[in-house]
Amino acid sequence: MLPESTQEKIRAYLQSKLPQAKDLTLTQFTQTAGGWSHEIYTFSAHWREDDQEVTRGLCLRKDPGVGLLRNLSDLKEQYRVLQALGPTPVPTPQAYWYEEGPTLLGGPFFVMEKVEGEVPNPWSRVGKQYYAEAAKRDKLPRSFVEALATLHNLDWRVAGLDFLGVPDAGADFARREVAKWESLIQQSLRKPEPVLTEVLMWLRANAPATRRLAFVHGAYRTGNLIIKDDAIAAIIDWELQVIGDPMYDVAYVLSDLNREGSPLLSCVVEREFFLDYYQQLTGLSVDLDVCRYYEILYMMRSTAFWLSASGLFAEGKNKDLRLARTAYSVPVVLDMAAKALGF
Amino acid sequence: MPSAHYFLDEIIASLRNVIAPAIPDPYPKAQAYMAAVILEFVSRQVEERRDLAVEKERALDALFRDLSAVLDGKELPELPDVEQEARLCRLIEWLYAEKDRLGPEVFTAANRRIREALRKLLDEELKVAGKTE
Numbered sequence: 441m442l443p444e445s446t447q448e449k450i451r452a453y454l455q456s457k458l459p460q461a462k463d464l465t466l467t468q469f470t471q472t473a474g475g476w477s478h479e480i481y482t483f484s485a486h487w488r489e490d491d492q493e494v495t496r497g498l499c500l501r502k503d504p505g506v507g508l509l510r511n512l513s514d515l516k517e518q519y520r521v522l523q524a525l526g527p528t529p530v531p532t533p534q535a536y537w538y539e540e541g542p543t544l545l546g547g548p549f550f551v552m553e554k555v556e557g558e559v560p561n562p563w564s565r566v567g568k569q570y571y572a573e574a575a576k577r578d579k580l581p582r583s584f585v586e587a588l589a590t591l592h593n594l595d596w597r598v599a600g601l602d603f604l605g606v607p608d609a610g611a612d613f614a615r616r617e618v619a620k621w622e623s624l625i626q627q628s629l630r631k632p633e634p635v636l637t638e639v640l641m642w643l644r645a646n647a648p649a650t651r652r653l654a655f656v657h658g659a660y661r662t663g664n665l666i667i668k669d670d671a672i673a674a675i676i677d678w679e680l681q682v683i684g685d686p687m688y689d690v691a692y693v694l695s696d697l698n699r700e701g702s703p704l705l706s707c708v709v710e711r712e713f714f715l716d717y718y719q720q721l722t723g724l725s726v727d728l729d730v731c732r733y734y735e736i737l738y739m740m741r742s743t744a745f746w747l748s749a750s751g752l753f754a755e756g757k758n759k760d761l762r763l764a765r766t767a768y769s770v771p772v773v774l775d776m777a778a779k780a781l782g783f
Numbered sequence: 784m785p786s787a788h789y790f791l792d793e794i795i796a797s798l799r800n801v802i803a804p805a806i807p808d809p810y811p812k813a814q815a816y817m818a819a820v821i822l823e824f825v826s827r828q829v830e831e832r833r834d835l836a837v838e839k840e841r842a843l844d845a846l847f848r849d850l851s852a853v854l855d856g857k858e859l860p861e862l863p864d865v866e867q868e869a870r871l872c873r874l875i876e877w878l879y880a881e882k883d884r885l886g887p888e889v890f891t892a893a894n895r896r897i898r899e900a901l902r903k904l905l906d907e908e909l910k911v912a913g914k915t916e
Contacts, residue, residue, distance in 0.1 A: 632868040634875060635901045641879040753793075754785065761797055767785055771908035778905055783898035 447483075449544055450500065454485060454551070457537050461487035461494070476749070476762070477507045477679060478515070482554050497554030499533065503547045506757040508749055509679065510627055512620065516540065517604070518678045519550040524600045529590050531674045557668035559676070562661070562707045563700060571662055571707040579670040581709040582717070587672040588660055588693070589721035592686040596655040604683050607650065613684040614647035617737060621744040628744070628751035635774045639740050642781060648730045654686040661698045661706045690718065690726055691734030696776070697742060732780070739777035746770050784908060791826040795819045835907045842903035843867040846896065850874075853896045855889050871900070 451466050458464065464487040472480045479502040486495050503515045515538075522535035538550040560567035574580040596602065607613035622640060657664075658680030666674040682688075692698065693714060698706050705714050715726055750767035752758040803815035847867070850859060860877040862870045875897060882890045 632866065632872045634868050634871040635905055637872040637875045638898065638901055641875055645879055645882070750785070754789075759793075759797070759801075761794065764785075764790065764793055768912040771784070771905060771912040775905055775909060775913075778898075778902065781898075783902050 446545065450483075453539070453544060454498075458487065460489055461485075463488050477504075477509060477513065478502060479504050484554075497556065498536070499552050499554040500549055501552065502545055502549040505547050506752055508745055508752070510624060510748060510752075512624055513679055515548045515550060520603065521601065521678050521681055522550075522552060528594055528599050530594060531587055531590075531672055532678070533674050533676065555666045555668075555674040555676075557666040557673040559663065559666055562663045562698070562702075567663075568702055568707055572702070572704065574667075574670055575704055575708050575710075577670055580667065580672075581704075581713060583671040584662075584665070584706065584709050585714055585717045586721065587665070587675060588657075588689060589718060591657060591660070591675070592654040592689070592722050592724070594655050596653075596683060599655070601655055601683065604681065606683050607653065610649045611647035613650045613653070613682075613688075614733070614737070615644070617682070617684070617688070618643045618647065618740070621737075621741045624744040624748050628747040630747075630751060630754060633743075633747075633770070633774070635778060636740070636743055639736065639743075639774070639777045639781065643733075643737055643740060646733060648685075648727075648733050650685040650687075651727075652686065652724065653683055656682050656684045656686060656688050658682060658688070658692075660689045660692055662708050685730070685734075686722070686724060687727055687730045688734050688737075691731035692738060694731055695735045695738055697735075697738060697773075736777055736780050739773050739780065742773045743770055743777070746773065784911065786831060787829050788826055788831075791822055791829065795822050795826070798822070832911070835910060838907050839904050840867065842900050842907075843871060846871070846900040849896055850893065853889075853893050854885070855892070857885055857889060868904075871897070 447466060447469055451464060454466070455461065455464050464485065466483050466485055469481060469483045472482055481500045481502070483498055483500070484495055485498055486493070488494070501515065501518070503513070507513050519535050519538040522532055525532045526534055533555050534553040536551045536553070538548070539545075540548050542548075560570040562568060562571060571580070594601075605616075607616055618640065625636070625640075657675060657678070659677060660675070664675065664677040665672050666676060693705050693709075694711070700707075705711055719725055746766040746769045749763040750765075750770070753760070753763040754767075798815050798819035803812055803819070806812040806815055844867075847870075860874065860881075862873050878885070878890065878893055878897070885893070
């Protein structure tokens with residue numbers, strides 16, 4: 441929870457952005473996540489305007505300075521992505537204001553719409569049950585595929601998303617992703633990891649060509665989707681997005697990493713239905729060999745995350761014990777990669 | 784993987800400095816402090832599993848011994864005089880860099896032998912990190 445003095449700072453900040461708002465107050469301050477990547481606070485703003493009472497749900501996302509992705513996370517880029525997606529059919533929260541300077545809250549932050557709905561945790565028993573029951577009603581699995589197809593069908597140049605960087609033809613996208621996560625590993629590695637070296641060398645040597653570039657979320661799964669009335673109300677957690685191969689998102693949906701024992705992809709959708717409906721909506725044919733490559737890339741990326749998290753703890757930059765625990769996840773995810781590579 | 788003592792020390796510090804002070808109810812507060820005290824004793828009892836390190840060393844010794852034969856007369860790279868796992872990392876990088884020169888048969892044979900050793904290293908680490916069934 442933010443101290444009251446900080447809440448007052450935020451209120452004054454919002455007042456400066458909403459000069460027409462009279463008697464502006466903030467209520468229901470809640471911290472929804474923290475420590476891993478960003479600090480996220482939700483609250484309600486109430487004011488009078490033209491003799492009308494206005495209430496708006498808001499969400500503040502703040503850079504903690506020592507997040508999981510270290511220098512690879514860029515809050516301003518996330519804000520620009522949300523701004524660019526605002527006028528498109530992709531369901532996202534509306535971005536309102538971005539602040540670069542540390543004066544107000546000690547670091548950059550931005551304010552966006554708080555989208556109504558829920559985000560059940562797919563790793564929890566309750567969350568798994570929620571998604572399994574929703575899957576039986578059929579509407580949510582459809583919405584899950586439709587939102588992904590909307591993303592991949594987006595004309596990202598028209599939307600102004602090419603500032604994210606556009607890979608060259610061929611295998612450039614896959615090589616860029618490998619290099620990006622390798623750089624996080626280099627920042628975090630505290631001892632030699634020969635299994636990881638073998639995985640990295642294999643990824644470098646076998647990078648597939650991208651057939652069509654699309655706007656890719658990079659972590660499209662339940663848990664990163666706000667759900668209301670069995671439909672995707674918003675895609676959230678815009679931190680890993682790139683212009684790249686749409687198979688990268690498809691592989692993430694197909695991956696065992698995101699279903700932990702559930703027979704359903706991302707705990708919510710049947711594999712055959714996902715593949716058929718996705719191909720129908722996008723006109724793309726899913727290349728399972730390419731997806732297999734990206735699944736192994738995701739295992740390397742997960743290893744990079746856990747090395748970074750446990751490294752932040754070991755370096756004394758973040759004393760959250762959840763980060764320390766991830767040191768034990770490194771061999772487990774490397775074991776998955778080794779098995780996928782046949783050893 | 785960090786040592787058991789390292790983790791125990793960090794958990795003790797968290798119990799003492801973060802968890803216990805934040806608990807208002809006297810009974811669970813006392814329990815948290817007591818857990819820290821007991822973990823200090825446990826930390827003195829715990830010994831690192833040297834057997835895992837020994838098995839890893841054995842697997843790496845065997846790999847480096849076998850490699851000359853596997854490489855079929857092709858010269859081994861000069862590997863830095865560092866710990867075995869760091870040397871293995873350099874060897875893997877060298878193998879992929881020299882793949883074309885070595886030819887598919889030698890590359891595949893050497894890669895298979897290296898992966899065999901990697902599997903043994905992973906199996907040792909999973910004795911600690913793997914899920915207990």
